[in-house]
Amino acid sequence: MKKNKFLFIAVAGLLVSLTGCLYAAKTKDRVCQFSTINALMKGLYDTDFNYGQIKKYGSFGIGTFNALDGEMVALDEKFYQVKADGKVYPVDDSMKSGFCVVKFFNADKEIESSGDIDYASIVERLEEKIPSKNIFYAVRIEGSFKHVKARSVPKQEKPYKGLAAAAKEQSVFEFKNIDGTLVGFRFPDYVSEINMAGWHFHFISKDKTRGGHVLDCVLTRGLISIDQSNGFYLKLPDNQDFLRADFKKLDEAALKKAEQ
Numbered sequence: 001m002k003k004n005k006f007l008f009i010a011v012a013g014l015l016v017s018l019t020g021c022l023y024a025a026k027t028k029d030r031v032c033q034f035s036t037i038n039a040l041m042k043g044l045y046d047t048d049f050n051y052g053q054i055k056k057y058g059s060f061g062i063g064t065f066n067a068l069d070g071e072m073v074a075l076d077e078k079f080y081q082v083k084a085d086g087k088v089y090p091v092d093d094s095m096k097s098g099f100c101v102v103k104f105f106n107a108d109k110e111i112e113s114s115g116d117i118d119y120a121s122i123v124e125r126l127e128e129k130i131p132s133k134n135i136f137y138a139v140r141i142e143g144s145f146k147h148v149k150a151r152s153v154p155k156q157e158k159p160y161k162g163l164a165a166a167a168k169e170q171s172v173f174e175f176k177n178i179d180g181t182l183v184g185f186r187f188p189d190y191v192s193e194i195n196m197a198g199w200h201f202h203f204i205s206k207d208k209t210r211g212g213h214v215l216d217c218v219l220t221r222g223l224i225s226i227d228q229s230n231g232f233y234l235k236l237p238d239n240q241d242f243l244r245a246d247f248k249k250l251d252e253a254a255l256k257k258a259e260q
């Protein structure tokens, strides 16, 4: 009898801790976003979200900084800033993010890729592999690239102009025969006013000296990892500029232009 009671307590304890673990894993499997693409379109580049806080929501991601000071790439728990001068800087916890998307990356699917494929073909292949267009995906593509065309945006001065105008001042970088990783996400069409619908990638080189927002690339060989998620968390800025902004009239043509 005593033995049975002990066994019951042990099994019950195990079940409780297992449920706890599963719950923790589930809440971690969500895409977390800070601010919105519309806010950037309107030139609302400053938030109070620092990367020390953001890290708690994910260690893989893309974004920018206050004053639109370059492109952010987070990979393997490290955060990087690619400035318009083309150099990569470490991000410290006090630096603030004008906008970003992060996740704890956990691959659901892996695909080996060999033979040159360009950006459009990578996207095509990804579209074939995902089970639905209506949920969120984080994608990591680590490998050797024949070519990567990337950009970064220069730090803006107040009064800020919107993203479409700021993007005209972008610096474009061309990297040849470079090892590195594409870090990106796919957002469903129905979220197009809070993020770019479709695919969005940033690049960081293996030696962490080059990177940026990807405009084009050719992957020679690599490992494509897809992490799908049914969870989405959005944290909005709490400043007066955001609270008072009028988001009714979204300039879709301008948004398309800024994405290119």
Ligand SMILES: [Zn+2]
Residues within 6 Å of the ligand: 062, 063, 071, 200, 201, 202, 213, 214
């Ligand atoms: Zn970008």
